[in-house]
Each structure stands twice: as C-alpha cells, then as structure tokens.
Amino acid sequence: MQLLSCTNHILKINKKSNIRNLQARNYSVVPLSSHLGMIQWVTNATAMFYLYKKWQQRKYAKEFKKNNMIRGPIRKNWPINIQRNAFLELRHETPKDLIAKEFWTSSSSPTVWWEKTNSYSRSLAVMSIIGYIIGLGDRHLDNILIDFDTGEVIHIDYNVCFEKGKKLCVPETVPFRLTQNLQNALGVYGIEGPFRIACENVLSVLRSNKEILMTILEAFIYDPLVDW
Structure with a gap:
C-alpha cells in the first residue's frame, strides 16, 4: 500500500494527471508478523466474481434442480x-456486458452513468499500469473489486508480484x-x-519518477516480513 500511496502523490503533483483525477483506490494494511496482519475493510466494493455468479445462478439454478444434475469429475x-473446449463454450455463453449493465x-x-463510466475508465487504467509495473498476477475475479457508486476499481491480494505469476503451473x-467484460464497460x-x-x-x-519508485x-x- 506504500507503493500505491507514493504513486498517488506522484500523480497528484503532475498537472496532467491531477486534472484527470488519476488516483489508485487503496486501503490500509498493518503487518503484525510474517503470517498475520490487519486489513482495512473496503466499503461499497463488489467482486467481479459476484456478478458472474449472480448471472450463473439466475440462468442455471432452475435447470440444475429440474434435471436433478449432480457434480461431475473435478x-x-x-x-x-x-478444459479448452469448456472454456471456449463458456466464454461464448457468458454475457460480455455484466459490468456495463451494473453501471x-x-x-x-445518464449523467451519473457517464460520470461513473469515466471514473471507471481512469481507475482501471491506473491500476492496470501499476499492476504492470510491479508484475502483479493472480488477477482472478475475486481479486478485482468495483465500487459501483463511484466507478473505482480496487485490487486486493498482492501476494503474486514481480512476475511471480510466470512461475505458476x-x-x-x-x-x-x-x-471482454472490463472492456465493454469503458463506454462508447x-x-x-x-x-x-x-x-x-x-x-x-x-517513468519520469522511476527513482522514487525504485x-x-x-x-x-x-523486508524480512515478505517472501516473494
């Protein structure tokens, strides 16, 4: 979170980024030991996975119950x-506008929608670039939250950093x-x-302030509390 706070300060003092209100939505984290800490509660945030789960439950719950369907192999x-064929089929079936519809x-x-969409576009851009710089991975649907009141994007779980994701299975x-869902919510x-x-x-x-970030x-x- 120190990195995000520093990034926000750098963006704040730059005229162009300050005018566009480019800021990273962050939260407080207090480490107490190598395996224990306290994390600030993020209010008004919805995980992307919740949107997909809500849609899936509406679409398939009755069908599962009607046909008495059970779980298959792991x-x-x-x-x-x-796995590849299942992915392609599910990608084709899943709506591409879940986030856009939620906004x-x-x-x-329409004015409120326009403001939220612009805020979302800026916030997504800031977090995407920060994630790129620190090699942030493990960006599954539960690790990206969206505040649908403001349009801000919040990332959680920074455990997979510095290109560690390239070493996963x-x-x-x-x-x-x-x-596609993130893109389709960016507006016209x-x-x-x-x-x-x-x-x-x-x-x-x-890039102009890389010495500070480094x-x-x-x-x-x-840092003895972190094992990357």
Missing part, C-alpha cells in the same frame, strides 16, 4: 482438450487483465478513449 482432472442499472440518470503472460470509446489516454499519462509520469521497491528485497 475440473483439474479433465484432459486439456476438454447502468445503478445510475439514477499455468504461467500468466498478460501484463494485466483486460477481458472503448479502450481508445479515456482509458488509453490515462494509461499513457500514468506510464509517462511514473527506492520503495528495493525495500522489498530486504
């Missing part, structure tokens, strides 16, 4: 070709998560609008 034991239904007017090779401009502008601005500002990141090498 997924990790499936052959690779079966629309939670807005009291299934190596993570993408710099950050930008799947998509990735070529405020999102792209914010990404370029954040990356430029942080000072903070080097501390992780000697």
